[in-house]
């Protein structure tokens with residue numbers, strides 16, 4: 317695991333963007349795993365700038381998002397479909413049919429999980445998977461206790477996760493209770509993983525990610541077993557490491 321320490325959120329986004337640009341320029345048909353949440357927003361802004369400056373193009377890129385709430389349709393501003401269009405896809409040249417976000421609105425969610433896995437396989441697996449980090453160690457929506465051999469599946473969201481994400485909703489009651497997420501094994505099959513963390517509220521989780529025991533009780537700890545992981549974290553997020 318390579319750990320890159322940066323001063324703040326801005327520098328984290330900058331550094332992550334430079335890694336993206338490098339991979340986009342080096343891969344013929346990049347398959348990107350994308351994430352939602354506050355953490356990657358700065359990176360997405362910078363990627364849009366890079367395209368506007370003609371430094372990169374996403375025309376040959378295929379993308380797969382990690383997760384989506386169950387029960388929110390794509391036009392709901394809190395859905396991850398909406399987030400991705402609003403923050404990235406509507407502003408870059410990636411063809412819509414090359415973007416994939418799990419569909420939490422279908423009646424047969426089990427089939428959607430299987431189909432999502434199939435689409436990732438057909439694309440030749442993910443070259444670079446972006447991850448944020450939940451305060452309880454979740455990656456995607458894989459909550460503590462999720463099997464390390466899980467594939468794309470439906471999850472019950474933890475109360476702590478619903479509380480953490482309630483800031484985006486009018487009230488906690490409107491935060492969905494279920495989500496569809498790539499599994500831990502799906503994520504671990506990515507050829508390279510880039511995890512971003514910023515702020516003091518992530519400090520404990522970052523410490524466990526780096527130094528903690530590898531355990532299903534802390535899903536992100538599995539990344540210690542992947543041989544191509546870069547963590548970019550700011551000083552606040554790293555404040556509990558090496559103390």
Ligand SMILES: N[C@@H]1[C@@H](O)[C@H](O)[C@@H](COP(=O)(O)O)O[C@@H]1O
Nearest residue numbers: 352353354355448449450456457
């Ligand atoms: N499903 C998402 C995760 O993919 C994300 O990484 C995490 C952290 O979010 P944030 O970046 O807003 O702290 O929370 C959400 O629950």
